Amino acid sequence: MIPQLVTVRSRRRNGRWLRLYVPVLPVLLVLSPVLLLAMVAGLVACVVFRISPVGALRGTGSVLGALRGTRIEIEQGRTAVLVSVR
Template sequence: MIPQLVTVRRRRPDGRWRRLYVPVLPVALVLSPLLLLAVVGGVVACLATQVSPVGALRGAGQLLWALPGTRFEIDQGRTAVLVSIR
């Protein structure tokens, strides 16, 4: 299943957390013209380096499919960021 929601939490200097919810589908629809250009550029790069474009797209799809449930946290000094993909 592709990710539906990305949650970003950032700790403010006063210690409170600020949460930002980013829905994946509307953002992907808004950025779809750029996504199309990125796919075309990726296919051209694959052909230039003699890599199978179908294999590269399949690998990117498998990576996207594995993202739900991923969490990563960055904590350095007073700055903390937590990103959770659902």
């Protein structure tokens, strides 16, 4: 199952946190024309490099499924960003 919600937290200069909730499905629907072009480019790359397209799609699906529960925290100086995938 693909992730449903991505939460992005960023600390502002005044020390307060800005929290953004990004639902994955509506973003995928809006970006579907770009994703279609990316899939065609990926299929062409599979043919050029002699990779099985089915295996490549299966691997991509596995990576997307494994993203659930991922937390990425970056902090440098006064800047901090937290990305959480649910």
